[in-house]
Amino acid sequence: MPKPAATSMNIFPRLKVPAYRKVNMVWIAAAAALPGRTANVAIAIWSLVCSTGRVAVELTPATLRRYGVSREAGHDALSRMAQAGLLALDRARGRHPRLTVLGQDGLALVLPADFPIRHPG
Numbered sequence: 424m425p426k427p428a429a430t431s432m433n434i435f436p437r438l439k440v441p442a443y444r445k446v447n448m449v450w451i452a453a454a455a456a457l458p459g460r461t462a463n464v465a466i467a468i469w470s471l472v473c474s475t476g477r478v479a480v481e482l483t484p485a486t487l488r489r490y491g492v493s494r495e496a497g498h499d500a501l502s503r504m505a506q507a508g509l510l511a512l513d514r515a516r517g518r519h520p521r522l523t524v525l526g527q528d529g530l531a532l533v534l535p536a537d538f539p540i541r542h543p544g
Contacts, residue, residue: 446473450509450524457503463490464500468510468524478524 446469454465464482467490471480487497501520505512513521
């Protein structure tokens with residue numbers, strides 16, 4: 424009986440550099456210090472940033488569920504992160520929250536030119 428082929432453990436197969444090397448750990452640590460599911464939401468946000476290559480993203484309920492966060496807990500976590508100055512938040516009735524990841528200076532975070540982007544397809 425033939426052996427099954429070895430599978431790659433790379434969850435981002437199209438990235439040249441693994442995304443975890445580009446995560447802003449200072450930002451994640453600041454979010455993790457906040458109460459509730461804020462750390463889960465921070466990781467969900469960085470997964471969107473890594474997959475799109477943009478610091479302005481929309482956070483969907485499906486993304487929150489993937490990281491074990493309910494809609495209500497996600498709403499609370501986004502509010503706490505906005506109050507802490509980690510992100511700028513734009514909410515509108517009937518729409519997904521749009522957010523921009525902020526740096527330590529309160530301005531939109533600038534991604535490096537060599538930031539890896541995962542292209543869908």
